[in-house]
Amino acid sequence: MQTKRTIIISNRLPIRIEKQDGKLLFIPSEGGLATGLGSYYKKGGSIWVGWPGYIPETPEEEQLIREELARHNLIPVFLSAQELEDYYEGFSNEILWPICHYRLSYAVFDKSYWAAYQQVNQKFCDATLAQHITEKDEIWVHDYQLMLLPQLLRQQNNYLTIGYFQHIPFPADEIFRCIPWRNELLKGLLGADLIAFHTYHDAQHFLNSCLNLLHLSPKNNSVRCRDRRVHVEVFPMGIDFEKFEQLSKSADVLSRVQALQEQYQNRKIILSIDRLDYSKGILERLAAYENLLQTYPELRNRVVLYMLVVPSRDNVAQYKLLRDEIDRMVGHINAVYGSDEWIPITYFYNSLSIEDLSALYVAADICLVTSLRDGMNLVCKEYIASKSQQQDGVLILSEFAGAAKELPETIQINPYSIDDITEAIHLALYMPRREQQQRMKSNITLVKKFNISHWVKLFFNRLHEIKREQKAHASRKLQGSTLKKITDKLAQSKRRLLFLDYDGTLVGFQKEANAARPTAAVLQVLADLQSDTANQITIISGRPHTDLRKWFGNTDYFLIGEHGAWSNFPDGQWRDKPDMPTAWKTPVRRIMSKFTDRTPGANIEEKNYSLAWHYRKVHTGLGLMRAQELADALRYLLPQYGLQLLLGDKVIEVKINVLNKGKAALEIVEQYKPDFIFAMGDDSTDEDMFFELQDSAVTVKVGNKQTLAQYYIENQEDVLTLLQQLRG
Numbered sequence: 001m002q003t004k005r006t007i008i009i010s011n012r013l014p015i016r017i018e019k020q021d022g023k024l025l026f027i028p029s030e031g032g033l034a035t036g037l038g039s040y041y042k043k044g045g046s047i048w049v050g051w052p053g054y055i056p057e058t059p060e061e062e063q064l065i066r067e068e069l070a071r072h073n074l075i076p077v078f079l080s081a082q083e084l085e086d087y088y089e090g091f092s093n094e095i096l097w098p099i100c101h102y103r104l105s106y107a108v109f110d111k112s113y114w115a116a117y118q119q120v121n122q123k124f125c126d127a128t129l130a131q132h133i134t135e136k137d138e139i140w141v142h143d144y145q146l147m148l149l150p151q152l153l154r155q156q157n158n159y160l161t162i163g164y165f166q167h168i169p170f171p172a173d174e175i176f177r178c179i180p181w182r183n184e185l186l187k188g189l190l191g192a193d194l195i196a197f198h199t200y201h202d203a204q205h206f207l208n209s210c211l212n213l214l215h216l217s218p219k220n221n222s223v224r225c226r227d228r229r230v231h232v233e234v235f236p237m238g239i240d241f242e243k244f245e246q247l248s249k250s251a252d253v254l255s256r257v258q259a260l261q262e263q264y265q266n267r268k269i270i271l272s273i274d275r276l277d278y279s280k281g282i283l284e285r286l287a288a289y290e291n292l293l294q295t296y297p298e299l300r301n302r303v304v305l306y307m308l309v310v311p312s313r314d315n316v317a318q319y320k321l322l323r324d325e326i327d328r329m330v331g332h333i334n335a336v337y338g339s340d341e342w343i344p345i346t347y348f349y350n351s352l353s354i355e356d357l358s359a360l361y362v363a364a365d366i367c368l369v370t371s372l373r374d375g376m377n378l379v380c381k382e383y384i385a386s387k388s389q390q391q392d393g394v395l396i397l398s399e400f401a402g403a404a405k406e407l408p409e410t411i412q413i414n415p416y417s418i419d420d421i422t423e424a425i426h427l428a429l430y431m432p433r434r435e436q437q438q439r440m441k442s443n444i445t446l447v448k449k450f451n452i453s454h455w456v457k458l459f460f461n462r463l464h465e466i467k468r469e470q471k472a473h474a475s476r477k478l479q480g481s482t483l484k485k486i487t488d489k490l491a492q493s494k495r496r497l498l499f500l501d502y503d504g505t506l507v508g509f510q511k512e513a514n515a516a517r518p519t520a521a522v523l524q525v526l527a528d529l530q531s532d533t534a535n536q537i538t539i540i541s542g543r544p545h546t547d548l549r550k551w552f553g554n555t556d557y558f559l560i561g562e563h564g565a566w567s568n569f570p571d572g573q574w575r576d577k578p579d580m581p582t583a584w585k586t587p588v589r590r591i592m593s594k595f596t597d598r599t600p601g602a603n604i605e606e607k608n609y610s611l612a613w614h615y616r617k618v619h620t621g622l623g624l625m626r627a628q629e630l631a632d633a634l635r636y637l638l639p640q641y642g643l644q645l646l647l648g649d650k651v652i653e654v655k656i657n658v659l660n661k662g663k664a665a666l667e668i669v670e671q672y673k674p675d676f677i678f679a680m681g682d683d684s685t686d687e688d689m690f691f692e693l694q695d696s697a698v699t700v701k702v703g704n705k706q707t708l709a710q711y712y713i714e715n716q717e718d719v720l721t722l723l724q725q726l727r728g
C-alpha cells in the first residue's frame, strides 16, 4: 500500500545548479521560499518538483542531474532558454511580479508570455503527475509562477488534496483586473482546496477578485467552485528560528562577528539585505541614508551602511536599470561624504554564505527594511532570531512588508517618505539599550513561536481539516446509493407530498423577477410527477400568489404564496391568512425607500405580507455593502413588530414572524397525512421548512451551502433530473 507523500512544487528547487570550469555545482538557492521551506523539507520525506536553474548542455548531462537530484528527492523541471525568457522573465516577472507589487507601469502584457506561462505550468503538471500522484498524497503548490497549476492538477483527479501558498502580495482587485488573463489565473488558483497568503489584506484582495471578476460570492473566507468549497486563509510564514539562533552562538560566526567589529571599530552598523528588486525600496533607502548624513553631519564617520544585494533576474530590463542606479547612488554617496578613514557604504552585489549572513545579523546595530511592497520579508525575522543572545539591536521595518503586521515592536516607517526613514534611523541610533531589549524580546518571542515548522503544521492541519469537511459533505450529496435508498422508500409509499420551492429551485434566477417563468421542461416534469396518483405536488414560494395562480392555476397542485400568507389548499380556492398585521410596513418601507433612492438598480417589491428589497441589478460590491447596511438598519424594528429578516440571494425580505414556509408546510402535512414527504429548496427561507420537517421528510438543499437539509444537489440545473428520478 502506498504511503502518504508531501509533494512540494515551486518554480525554483531549493538547490540550483551552476557549471564552473566544466564541473556541475549544486548550490542552495537564495530567495525567501527556497531558504524558508528548504529547512523544513530536509526534515520531512517529501518530494520537491521545480526548476534547477540550469539548462543542460547534453541529454547525458540532463540524466546525470536527474539522478543526482533524485538522491535528494528533488524532481527537476528543465526549461528551455525561450521558456525562461517568456514564462519566468516574461509572464512571472514582467507581469505578475510588478502587478502584485503595485507597479502597473512596469507590466508588459505580451501575448507570447501568456502562451509560455500556460505551457510551462502544464510542464510542471506533467512532471508532477509522472510521480504517480494519488488521492493519498498532499500537494503543496508555491507562488505566482504556478497559478494555473492547481486547476491543471485538479482536472486530472478531482479528489486530489491541493494547497497553494502565495509568497508575494495579492494586489487590490482593481489592480489585478488589469491583467488580460486575470480570470484564467483566478480559476487556476481555485483548483486548490486551500489558498493561503501572508496577510489578511492579501486574502481579502483575492476574495474581492473572486467576487468582482468571477462573480463568486465569498462566504466565511471561502468560495464555492462546483462541488468544492475553496478556503482562503492567512498564514504568515516563519523562519527556521533554531538554525539562526544556533548559528549566532557558534564559534565560527562569533569569530566573523569579531572581525566585522574590528573592521568597523566603534561605528554603528546599519544592515540592509535583499535580493535585487525594485519592490525592496533600495533606492529610497539610499536616499534616506544620504539625507541622514546631510541632516545630522555629526553622524558622519560614526555610522556605516552595510548593504548586501543578492543578484536576481538581471535579464529583466527594470532590474538592470535598478542595478545601475544603485551603483550610481552608492558611488555618489561614498564620493561626496566619504573620507580617507571612512567609507559611508559598504556595498556587495553577490550571494553570501549563511555563516557570513549570520555574522552580519549579529553585528548589526540596526536592520533597515524599506520594502515598497513585500509579501512577508524574511530578512527581518532572520535578524531577530540572530539577536536571541544579546537581545538588542533595532529593526526598522516598512509598513508595506507583511512582517509589519506581526511585529508591532519595531520602528515602522512609510518608505515613500525619505524623511520618515531618516528620522527612524536617527531614533534607532539613539535608542537606549533597555528599550532595544524590551522591544527585541517581544519580537524574539513571536518569531520563535511562529517559526517555519509551526507555519507548515498550521497549513497542513487546515488542509486536512478541509478535506475531512469535504468528505463529510460529499456523503450528503444526493446521488448513487443515497438516492437509491430514497427512491426505494418512495416506491413503497402510497401517499406522497412533495414540497418544491420555486425561484432558485424549479427555475434559475433572472435579473427581472417576471422573466423567471416556468419552462416547458419544468411544466412537463411536474405534470409527469403529478400524473402518478400517489404524488401530490405543493409549490411553496415567497412569490405573490398571483404569480403562482398565473403559472399553475390550471393544475391540481397545492400552491403556497408569500411564505404561507396565501394558499389554495385544500380545495383550490385562494385564501389569505386573516387578521395579519400590516402596520409594520410603513416604517420598513420608509427605510427601504431611503436605500433604494441611493442605490442605482435596487427596487422594492411589495407583497401583501412582506416587503422585499432586491439588489440583483446593483453593482456587486455596492449591492452587498448596502444590503448589509440595510439589514443593520432594519434589525431594530424586528422585535418591536414581530418581524423576520430573510437574507436571500440578492434580496432582503422582511415579513411577519408568524408566516413562514415551515409553518405553512406543517399545516398541510397535518391535514393531508402523507406517508412520504419530500422537500426541496435553495435559500434561507426554505430553511424554515427543513427545520419543521426535519424528522418527517427527505429534505434537499439546492446548492452546496450551509443548511439544515439532510441532502444537497449541486445546482439548480440538476433539479429536473432529480425530479425525473423520483418519478422512476
Ligand SMILES: Nc1ncnc2c1ncn2[C@@H]1O[C@H](COP(=O)(O)OP(=O)(O)O[C@H]2O[C@H](CO)[C@@H](O)[C@H](O)[C@H]2O)[C@@H](O)[C@H]1O
Pocket: 030, 031, 032, 033, 035, 036, 167, 168, 237, 273, 274, 275, 308, 309, 310, 350, 351, 352, 353, 357, 374, 375, 376, 377, 378, 379, 382
Ligand atoms: N546576499 C545574500 N546571500 C544569501 N542569501 C541571501 C542574500 N540576500 C538575501 N538572502 C536570503 O534570501 C531570503 C530573502 O527573503 P525575503 O523574504 O526577504 O524576500 P524574497 O523576495 O526573496 O521572497 C519572497 O518570499 C518570501 C517568503 O514567503 C517573502 O517573505 C517575500 O516577501 C517574497 O518576496 C532571505 O532568507 C535571505 O537570508
Ligand SMILES: O=P(O)(O)OC[C@H](O)CO
Pocket: 011, 012, 030, 031, 032, 033, 034, 143, 167, 168, 312, 313
Ligand atoms: O529569484 P526568483 O525569481 O526565483 O525569486 C525568488 C523569490 O523568493 C520570489 O518569491
